[in-house]
Structure formats: structure tokens, C-alpha cells
Amino acid sequence: MARRAARWIAIAGLIATASAVHADPPPPLPAVARTAQDDYTILRLLVTDDQGRLLLEHNRSGWMTPAVRANRKQSVHEALRQLATELGLQVSPFTLGALYSYRFNEDPPDPMHDAVPFRQHYRATLRSGQPPATTADKQYRWVSRDEAAALIGMQALRMETLQVLDHPETLWGGAFELSFKGNEATGTELIEPFYPLR
Numbered sequence: 001m002a003r004r005a006a007r008w009i010a011i012a013g014l015i016a017t018a019s020a021v022h023a024d025p026p027p028p029l030p031a032v033a034r035t036a037q038d039d040y041t042i043l044r045l046l047v048t049d050d051q052g053r054l055l056l057e058h059n060r061s062g063w064m065t066p067a068v069r070a071n072r073k074q075s076v077h078e079a080l081r082q083l084a085t086e087l088g089l090q091v092s093p094f095t096l097g098a099l100y101s102y103r104f105n106e107d108p109p110d111p112m113h114d115a116v117p118f119r120q121h122y123r124a125t126l127r128s129g130q131p132p133a134t135t136a137d138k139q140y141r142w143v144s145r146d147e148a149a150a151l152i153g154m155q156a157l158r159m160e161t162l163q164v165l166d167h168p169e170t171l172w173g174g175a176f177e178l179s180f181k182g183n184e185a186t187g188t189e190l191i192e193p194f195y196p197l198r
Contacts, residue, residue: 040071041118043079046164047091049126053142054165055087056151060137063151065121065161080122087131087140091124097164098172099197102156105179121164155188163194171197 044067047055057066068083070076077094084091098121104113131140143151145165152158156176163172175192178185 058139062153089129090127094122097121097123101175
């Protein structure tokens with residue numbers, strides 16, 4: 001159990017997953033349930049203001065675009081609308097900008113990662129509102145494209161985000177492999193270079 005909990009923290013830092021809406025990762029599952037696949041999708045919200053700046057959130061995993069882990073009984077629109085509301089923002093209708101898949105190369109393998117999880121990036125523009133004030137756990141900042149490139153520490157997320165920002169008229173696909181040796185993250189590889197889905 002301790003090994004799985006430690007690996008979850010490492011994965012949170014590497015792939016920047018969000019649980020529920022910005023919540024802590026779920027507690028370790030009982031041993032009898034560990035063979036179940038952890039099918040989930042991360043919905044990322046790329047909100048830009050009237051100056052073209054992107055909203056970033058800083059949490060325990062570093063700087064990233066706000067996200068929600070979508071494994072609850074709600075539609076994509078409901079999950080994104082809830083996220084925007086909790087951020088204190090009124091935004092334009094959501095537009096899908098990218099759909100990426102992840103796979104795990106782990107030694108030893110974690111049965112919770114038998115399934116392929118997905119990352120969906122949705123674009124929206126700010127209509128009104130401002131994100132929450134800084135707390136001990138979270139901070140928000142409007143940044144330029146180049147500032148986002150410098151601040152987002154997780155390689156895969158940085159690549160994904162810049163692809164959407166730099167080519168907003170295209171719906172992008174791609175795939176990453178995340179490698180672990182025990183609880184140590186050992187690498188991120190783009191195994192399917194970005195390609196247009198339409």
C-alpha cells in the first residue's frame with residue numbers, strides 16, 4: 001500500500017492529474033480491488049483573457065492549466081462548467097482543442113494502470129470574473145504564451161498546452177508514455193507525434 005501511495009504522488013507530479021475538482025488523490029484501495037482498471041480522463045481548461053493571456057494554476061504539482069478528473073457521473077460540459085464556476089469565471093462555450101492518450105511503462109507494473117487514460121484540452125475565452133485569491137494550497141496567474149512555456153514544469157503538459165495555443169484552429173491528437181522504476185519517474189516520451197484529428 002505504501003509503495004502505491006508513493007507512486008501516486010510521483011505520478012501526480014509528472015502527469016499533473018487532478019482528482020475530482022482539484023481534490024487530493026483518492027486513498028489507496030483495498031488489496032482485493034487493486035486489479036480494477038483506473039479508467040479516467042483529465043479535462044484541462046485553457047482560458048484566455050482579452051489580452052490573449054492564459055490562466056495557470058499553481059498547486060502541489062507545480063504550474064499547470066486548471067483541470068478536473070472526469071470519472072464521475074457527469075457530462076463533459078457539466079464537469080467543465082463546474083470547474084469554471086469554482087474558478088469564479090464566466091467563459092465562452094468550450095471548444096475541444098486536443099485529445100491525448102497516456103500509457104505507463106512501470107517496473108514493477110501497477111495493475112491500476114492497465115487502462116489507457118486520456119487528457120482532453122478545452123479552450124474558452126474569459127467573459128467575466130477573476131480566479132480565486134491566493135491560498136496556502138493554490139495560486140492563479142494570467143500569463144503570456146512564453147511565460148506559460150517557462151512555468152509549466154511537466155514536459156508532456158507543456159508540449160500539449162503549447163500545441164493547442166500555437167495552433168488553435170486544429171484539433172490535435174498524440175500519445176505519451178510515462179516511465180517509472182519503482183516510485184521514481186524516469187522519463188516522458190512522445191510516442192505518437194502530434195497529428196490533426198480534423
